[in-house]
Amino acid sequence: MSQFYTALRWLGVAALVIAGVVVFILYFRGTFRDRIEYKIKNVPAPRDPRFPLALASLSNSVTTSGRLTGFWVESEAINAARLAAIRSAQQAIHFETFFMTPGRRVNDLADALIERAQAGVEVEIVVDQYGAKKLSRRYWRRLRAAGINIHFYNDFNWKAPVDYFARTHRKLLLIDGKVGLIGGAGISDYWDGRDNIQDTGPWYDFEMRWEGEVVAALEGMFMQHWTYVRGTADLDPQIFNPLPNDDAIVLITAGDDPSYRASSVRALFQVSISAAKQRIWIASPYFIPDENLQTELVSAKNNGIDVRILTNGSQCDKKFVYYASCELYGDLLKAGVKIYEYQPSMMHAKALLLDNYWVSSGSANFDPRSFFHNDELDISSADEQLVQNIEQFFLKGFTRSEQIDRTQWRKRPIWQRIVGRVVLFFQSQL
Helix, strand or coil, X not given: CHHHHHHHHHHHHHHHHHHHHHHHHHHHCCCCXXXXXXXXXXXXXXXXXXXXXXXXXXXXXXXXXXXXXXXXXXXXXXXXXXXXXXXXXXXXXXXXXXXXXCCHXXXXXXXXXXXXXXXXXXXXXXXXXXXXXXXXXXXXXXXXXCCCEEEEECCCCCCCHHHHHXXXXXXXXXXXXCEEEEECCCECHHHHCCCCCXXXXXXXXXXXXXXXXXXXXXXXXXXXHHHHCCCCCCCCCCCCCCCCCXXXXXXXXXXXXXXXXXXXXXXHHHHHHHXXXXXXXXXXXXXCCCHHHHHHHXXXXXXXXXXXXXXXXXXXXXXHHHHHHHCCHHHHHHHCCEEXXXXXXXXXXXXXXXXXXXXXXXXXXXXXXXXXXXXXXXXXXCCHHHHHHHHHHHHHHHHXXXXXXXXXXXXXXXXXXXXHHHHHHCHHHC
């Protein structure tokens, strides 16, 4: 019996040590710090000529110009567009992504990249080390053997282990310095519905193709990350060639190395929400607004603005985040904000539609991880075709969703509330 109590004591000591280490790490990551309340007033409306400059300056965005030349919804169309773009390359392919898993999609990508590399096209890839951890070394050796230059973003470094929490969440494909594809989809069969969440259809997501001066700006941002991973930035005029034109204004927000004080993505969202006069439609798979942003959304609804959220239902890849998100619905539902949970499968798109005029979209989710930890990349524009495409994307998404009823929401299981509240304790890390 004495051995049993001795073992029990040692287990207790081990549990206390582990708990202490976790609290220590969270403390140094700032989990317990007071949150900054961002206050903004007199923001120009989206149609006001001052709005792009106000938004760009407060969110540290680059102001450029460009035109939307393609828009695709769901996996089959998105991957076909990417492969077609790669096969059209004559000089350079620059690719950055976060999430890759074994399967058809990564194999198709490899085949297309290898064919172009063997034809003499320069191929440079930045892939997040954590996001691509399921791929074998054999996969990368095959690409490198074809002459493809690959670097992993933020390998684990025992000299600075906490740095490993920072990821690149960007999804960017650049062709010959002339065409840029950007969106939220990873390179994975998950987007086809082949995952472990029992989908009844493909994940709901989209991809945009841009041309014009904006592509040169995106090239510069890719090169910035390329230098981070010990590559050499090459601003050859054949690739980096920002020719002046009469295209629509485009803002590029690079959430690069954010902090709790300076988050370009968070500023982008808050300024945009404060500017709206007619509607605010938000699409985000992981919807974790802080108190400040919740207040902005409630205030907008109280001022007669049509506020709608398109997000995941329980059919998602991160149930614990979903439960935490549900805990934040209360004040929004009470104010009349419409919350739609997508039903057939995972809703993975990221978009913000303001009035009938302005869109922001890219890799950033409406959550603390995108605001304060990840390197993100969003594009904002009043391009008419983009606004129409995004509006239709929302409308189709709403028809496939369940609108949350406040009375029903109050009846959610107690265990789900407990899990949600526990997860929200770590909200700053989500």
